[in-house]
Amino acid sequence: MLTTIQGTYKNGFIVLDEQPPTNLPVKVLVTFTQDIVADKEIPTTKRVPGFAKGTVIYMSPDFNEPIDDVFNALK
Secondary structure, three states: OOOOOOEEEEOOEEEEOOOOOOOOOOOOOOOOOOOOOOOOOOOOOOOOOOOOOOOOOOOOOOOOOOOHHHHHHHO
16 A cells, blocks of 8 residues: 655655554655755865975974963863
């Protein structure tokens, strides 16, 4: 027996408008009744290794020193 129940698809879930006539696991077919526009994928460009080499103009002499003072200030 084929049964049709209307529902809404939202955020990855399908919410049915009414309870199906069974509680047993059954296979279902989902048909979207409106044209769906796919999300446009962000075009990716190939990364170039080392493209920013030489762009750091100044680095503090204590750059690699521990920053314990910052952590103590947050306590």
